[in-house]
Amino acid sequence: MMEYLYIKSDKERGVEATFKWLSDELQELKEALNNKNQAALEREFADVIAWLVSLANITNVDLEKVALEKYNHKCPKCQQAPCTCEFIKIKPNGPVQHL
Ligand SMILES: [Zn+2]
Structure with a gap:
Protein backbone atom coordinates (compact mmCIF):
# COMPACT_ATOMS: atom_id res chain seq x y z
CA MET A 1 0.00 0.00 0.00
CA MET A 2 2.84 2.40 0.84
CA GLU A 3 4.35 1.75 -2.58
CA TYR A 4 1.01 2.28 -4.33
CA LEU A 5 0.35 5.52 -2.46
CA TYR A 6 3.80 7.09 -2.20
CA ILE A 7 6.27 5.59 -4.67
CA LYS A 8 6.20 8.62 -6.98
CA SER A 9 6.91 11.16 -4.23
CA ASP A 10 9.36 8.81 -2.50
CA LYS A 11 11.34 8.37 -5.74
CA GLU A 12 11.33 12.12 -6.36
CA ARG A 13 12.66 12.74 -2.82
CA GLY A 14 15.38 10.14 -3.33
CA VAL A 15 17.32 7.75 -1.12
CA GLU A 16 19.44 10.30 0.73
CA ALA A 17 16.55 12.59 1.74
CA THR A 18 14.34 9.63 2.64
CA PHE A 19 17.10 8.22 4.84
CA LYS A 20 17.35 11.63 6.52
CA TRP A 21 13.60 11.53 7.29
CA LEU A 22 14.01 8.03 8.75
CA SER A 23 16.95 9.25 10.88
CA ASP A 24 14.89 12.21 12.13
CA GLU A 25 12.01 9.91 13.03
CA LEU A 26 14.37 7.57 14.90
CA GLN A 27 15.57 10.57 16.90
CA GLU A 28 11.95 11.48 17.68
CA LEU A 29 11.34 7.86 18.72
CA LYS A 30 14.30 8.10 21.10
CA GLU A 31 12.82 11.27 22.60
CA ALA A 32 9.42 9.59 23.00
CA LEU A 33 11.12 6.65 24.73
CA ASN A 34 12.86 9.04 27.11
CA ASN A 35 9.64 10.97 27.81
CA LYS A 36 7.66 7.78 28.51
CA ASN A 37 4.66 9.22 26.63
CA GLN A 38 2.72 6.24 25.29
CA ALA A 39 0.71 8.20 22.68
CA ALA A 40 3.85 9.89 21.35
CA LEU A 41 5.68 6.56 21.40
CA GLU A 42 3.00 4.92 19.27
CA ARG A 43 3.05 7.83 16.76
CA GLU A 44 6.84 7.66 16.46
CA PHE A 45 6.88 3.89 15.94
CA ALA A 46 4.34 4.37 13.14
CA ASP A 47 6.46 7.15 11.61
CA VAL A 48 9.62 5.02 11.74
CA ILE A 49 7.85 2.11 10.04
CA ALA A 50 6.44 4.40 7.33
CA TRP A 51 9.83 5.91 6.47
CA LEU A 52 11.56 2.52 6.64
CA VAL A 53 9.03 1.12 4.16
CA SER A 54 9.44 4.15 1.87
CA LEU A 55 13.21 3.69 1.89
CA ALA A 56 12.86 -0.03 1.17
CA ASN A 57 10.47 0.68 -1.72
CA ILE A 58 12.79 3.11 -3.49
CA THR A 59 15.77 0.78 -3.07
CA ASN A 60 13.82 -2.20 -4.48
CA VAL A 61 13.89 -4.09 -1.19
CA ASP A 62 10.86 -6.25 -0.43
CA LEU A 63 10.73 -5.62 3.31
CA GLU A 64 8.21 -8.41 4.01
CA LYS A 65 10.34 -10.93 2.09
CA VAL A 66 13.62 -10.04 3.82
CA ALA A 67 11.98 -9.92 7.25
CA LEU A 68 10.54 -13.41 6.75
CA GLU A 69 13.87 -14.69 5.41
CA LYS A 70 15.69 -13.30 8.46
CA TYR A 71 13.79 -15.85 10.57
CA ASN A 72 13.71 -18.54 7.87
ZN1 LIG B 1 7.08 -20.37 18.31
Missing part, protein backbone atom coordinates in the same frame (compact mmCIF):
# COMPACT_ATOMS: atom_id res chain seq x y z
CA HIS A 73 9.91 -18.08 7.56
CA LYS A 74 9.31 -19.66 10.97
CA CYS A 75 9.44 -19.01 14.69
CA PRO A 76 13.07 -19.18 15.87
CA LYS A 77 11.99 -20.89 19.12
CA CYS A 78 9.55 -23.63 18.07
CA GLN A 79 10.71 -23.72 14.42
CA GLN A 80 7.07 -23.75 13.29
CA ALA A 81 5.06 -21.47 11.02
CA PRO A 82 2.69 -20.35 12.31
CA CYS A 83 4.30 -20.29 15.74
CA THR A 84 3.00 -22.95 18.14
CA CYS A 85 4.65 -21.54 21.26
CA GLU A 86 2.46 -20.97 24.28
CA PHE A 87 2.40 -17.40 25.46
CA ILE A 88 1.33 -15.66 28.64
CA LYS A 89 0.46 -12.05 29.29
CA ILE A 90 2.19 -10.66 32.35
CA LYS A 91 -0.17 -7.66 32.62
CA PRO A 92 -3.53 -7.06 30.85
CA ASN A 93 -2.00 -4.61 28.36
CA GLY A 94 1.56 -5.84 28.74
CA PRO A 95 3.72 -7.79 26.35
CA VAL A 96 3.20 -11.51 25.77
CA GLN A 97 6.07 -13.77 26.72
CA HIS A 98 7.05 -17.34 25.98
CA LEU A 99 6.15 -19.79 28.73
Whole structure:
Protein backbone atom coordinates (compact mmCIF):
# COMPACT_ATOMS: atom_id res chain seq x y z
CA MET A 1 0.00 0.00 0.00
CA MET A 2 2.84 2.40 0.84
CA GLU A 3 4.35 1.75 -2.58
CA TYR A 4 1.01 2.28 -4.33
CA LEU A 5 0.35 5.52 -2.46
CA TYR A 6 3.80 7.09 -2.20
CA ILE A 7 6.27 5.59 -4.67
CA LYS A 8 6.20 8.62 -6.98
CA SER A 9 6.91 11.16 -4.23
CA ASP A 10 9.36 8.81 -2.50
CA LYS A 11 11.34 8.37 -5.74
CA GLU A 12 11.33 12.12 -6.36
CA ARG A 13 12.66 12.74 -2.82
CA GLY A 14 15.38 10.14 -3.33
CA VAL A 15 17.32 7.75 -1.12
CA GLU A 16 19.44 10.30 0.73
CA ALA A 17 16.55 12.59 1.74
CA THR A 18 14.34 9.63 2.64
CA PHE A 19 17.10 8.22 4.84
CA LYS A 20 17.35 11.63 6.52
CA TRP A 21 13.60 11.53 7.29
CA LEU A 22 14.01 8.03 8.75
CA SER A 23 16.95 9.25 10.88
CA ASP A 24 14.89 12.21 12.13
CA GLU A 25 12.01 9.91 13.03
CA LEU A 26 14.37 7.57 14.90
CA GLN A 27 15.57 10.57 16.90
CA GLU A 28 11.95 11.48 17.68
CA LEU A 29 11.34 7.86 18.72
CA LYS A 30 14.30 8.10 21.10
CA GLU A 31 12.82 11.27 22.60
CA ALA A 32 9.42 9.59 23.00
CA LEU A 33 11.12 6.65 24.73
CA ASN A 34 12.86 9.04 27.11
CA ASN A 35 9.64 10.97 27.81
CA LYS A 36 7.66 7.78 28.51
CA ASN A 37 4.66 9.22 26.63
CA GLN A 38 2.72 6.24 25.29
CA ALA A 39 0.71 8.20 22.68
CA ALA A 40 3.85 9.89 21.35
CA LEU A 41 5.68 6.56 21.40
CA GLU A 42 3.00 4.92 19.27
CA ARG A 43 3.05 7.83 16.76
CA GLU A 44 6.84 7.66 16.46
CA PHE A 45 6.88 3.89 15.94
CA ALA A 46 4.34 4.37 13.14
CA ASP A 47 6.46 7.15 11.61
CA VAL A 48 9.62 5.02 11.74
CA ILE A 49 7.85 2.11 10.04
CA ALA A 50 6.44 4.40 7.33
CA TRP A 51 9.83 5.91 6.47
CA LEU A 52 11.56 2.52 6.64
CA VAL A 53 9.03 1.12 4.16
CA SER A 54 9.44 4.15 1.87
CA LEU A 55 13.21 3.69 1.89
CA ALA A 56 12.86 -0.03 1.17
CA ASN A 57 10.47 0.68 -1.72
CA ILE A 58 12.79 3.11 -3.49
CA THR A 59 15.77 0.78 -3.07
CA ASN A 60 13.82 -2.20 -4.48
CA VAL A 61 13.89 -4.09 -1.19
CA ASP A 62 10.86 -6.25 -0.43
CA LEU A 63 10.73 -5.62 3.31
CA GLU A 64 8.21 -8.41 4.01
CA LYS A 65 10.34 -10.93 2.09
CA VAL A 66 13.62 -10.04 3.82
CA ALA A 67 11.98 -9.92 7.25
CA LEU A 68 10.54 -13.41 6.75
CA GLU A 69 13.87 -14.69 5.41
CA LYS A 70 15.69 -13.30 8.46
CA TYR A 71 13.79 -15.85 10.57
CA ASN A 72 13.71 -18.54 7.87
CA HIS A 73 9.91 -18.08 7.56
CA LYS A 74 9.31 -19.66 10.97
CA CYS A 75 9.44 -19.01 14.69
CA PRO A 76 13.07 -19.18 15.87
CA LYS A 77 11.99 -20.89 19.12
CA CYS A 78 9.55 -23.63 18.07
CA GLN A 79 10.71 -23.72 14.42
CA GLN A 80 7.07 -23.75 13.29
CA ALA A 81 5.06 -21.47 11.02
CA PRO A 82 2.69 -20.35 12.31
CA CYS A 83 4.30 -20.29 15.74
CA THR A 84 3.00 -22.95 18.14
CA CYS A 85 4.65 -21.54 21.26
CA GLU A 86 2.46 -20.97 24.28
CA PHE A 87 2.40 -17.40 25.46
CA ILE A 88 1.33 -15.66 28.64
CA LYS A 89 0.46 -12.05 29.29
CA ILE A 90 2.19 -10.66 32.35
CA LYS A 91 -0.17 -7.66 32.62
CA PRO A 92 -3.53 -7.06 30.85
CA ASN A 93 -2.00 -4.61 28.36
CA GLY A 94 1.56 -5.84 28.74
CA PRO A 95 3.72 -7.79 26.35
CA VAL A 96 3.20 -11.51 25.77
CA GLN A 97 6.07 -13.77 26.72
CA HIS A 98 7.05 -17.34 25.98
CA LEU A 99 6.15 -19.79 28.73
ZN1 LIG B 1 7.08 -20.37 18.31
